[in-house]
Amino acid sequence: MVGRLPPRLGALTAGRGNNVLLVRLLAAVAVIVFHSYALTDRLVDEPLHLWLPELPLAIVGVDAFFFLSGFLVTKSWCERRHLPSFLAARVLRIYPALAAAVLFSIGVAMAVSTVPAREFLASPVTIDFLWRNATAWSARYDLPGAFADNPFPRGVNGSLWTLPIEVRLYLLLAVAGVAGLLTRRVTWLAVATLLAAAALWAPGLPGFEPDARETRRLLAMFALGSVVWTWRAAIPVSLAGGAGALALLVVDPFGVVRSTPAVGLVLGYLIVVLAFHPRLRLSWLGRAGDYSYGLYVYAFPIQQALVHFNRDISPGALTLAALPLTLAVAALSWHLIEQPALAWKPVVRLRRTAEAA
Numbered sequence: 001m002v003g004r005l006p007p008r009l010g011a012l013t014a015g016r017g018n019n020v021l022l023v024r025l026l027a028a029v030a031v032i033v034f035h036s037y038a039l040t041d042r043l044v045d046e047p048l049h050l051w052l053p054e055l056p057l058a059i060v061g062v063d064a065f066f067f068l069s070g071f072l073v074t075k076s077w078c079e080r081r082h083l084p085s086f087l088a089a090r091v092l093r094i095y096p097a098l099a100a101a102v103l104f105s106i107g108v109a110m111a112v113s114t115v116p117a118r119e120f121l122a123s124p125v126t127i128d129f130l131w132r133n134a135t136a137w138s139a140r141y142d143l144p145g146a147f148a149d150n151p152f153p154r155g156v157n158g159s160l161w162t163l164p165i166e167v168r169l170y171l172l173l174a175v176a177g178v179a180g181l182l183t184r185r186v187t188w189l190a191v192a193t194l195l196a197a198a199a200l201w202a203p204g205l206p207g208f209e210p211d212a213r214e215t216r217r218l219l220a221m222f223a224l225g226s227v228v229w230t231w232r233a234a235i236p237v238s239l240a241g242g243a244g245a246l247a248l249l250v251v252d253p254f255g256v257v258r259s260t261p262a263v264g265l266v267l268g269y270l271i272v273v274l275a276f277h278p279r280l281r282l283s284w285l286g287r288a289g290d291y292s293y294g295l296y297v298y299a300f301p302i303q304q305a306l307v308h309f310n311r312d313i314s315p316g317a318l319t320l321a322a323l324p325l326t327l328a329v330a331a332l333s334w335h336l337i338e339q340p341a342l343a344w345k346p347v348v349r350l351r352r353t354a355e356a357a
Helices: 020-038 047-051 057-080 083-112 117-122 124-135 158-178 185-201 213-230 239-251 262-276 283-287 292-309 315-342 345-356
Strands: none
Touching: 020 057, 020 158, 020 262, 020 292, 020 315, 047 057, 057 083, 057 158, 057 213, 057 262, 083 117, 083 124, 083 158, 083 292, 083 315, 083 345, 117 124, 158 185, 158 213, 158 292, 185 213, 213 262, 239 262, 292 315
8 A cells, every 4th residue: 555645845835824933933033043153152052053063053943944935935936927016025025124133232242342422422433333334335334332251242233244245145046036937847846956065165245145055055045945935835744754854964974965055955855854744734824924034133232142141051041041031022123113114015905906007
């Protein structure tokens, strides 16, 4: 007797009946836990780093964000195929909370700074921090007199480094969409593979900074997520496959997964299974707010402030203190900033319909 074939990803992506929010929340928490070790100068004790040195929590968390971003943003383009609507949706999702997080970071830094408030606000360093981070043009981390004596000195919001990369990837995806590549899955597989290979092995990435291994890896994960969306009808979502992917990450019997680009493929499939397999689905998550972005962009300055007031705080205590504080700020951000901003997306679609009529 032949067993039932596992469902295809394409049959599982309609609506909100999935665990995407859960995976994003877990990714944000993983980054917070990692930063708790980094900001207390105990990075070598980070649990996943001790167990799997090639895959610390920050890499797993940020890779998950970029894989899902490539997947969902490609879905967004394919459902619209209209450049102004696509760009408006991306702006409404990224920029309101980003601007709030930058102002929040400045406020926290000013509260602990050794520099007087007027001098702090007038400083070219503060102005540069504000406009570069709020526009996601590039990331800036230091503010005058803030956190200079912390174990991780001066960095006010180290999480913001990924936002300029993500915005540039949105623009690249928009170009691919306008060129018609995203609706030709074989062609897009070839192009995305070349882009990922260039990101991983080319000597430079024009337009991206910092030009480092982390940047290259995130571009590859975004491209992988995009390809997975275009090939969703052909991808089986299997619990056994997910268990196998997890085993490969943990055991890596031949030593060729965690130390090679194959790790992205394995991690990506594990994310697909966790996010979309029907037997793992938590239906109540669809009714919850999406606090993951807020957890990501607000946590770092909160953690730095907690370390500032208690230099001997342990990574575990820092995590336990930072998580509820950051969750409260993220919830306020979602309900007061992000959700109201996203409510404008239907208005953009209606305007497009009116223009077409």
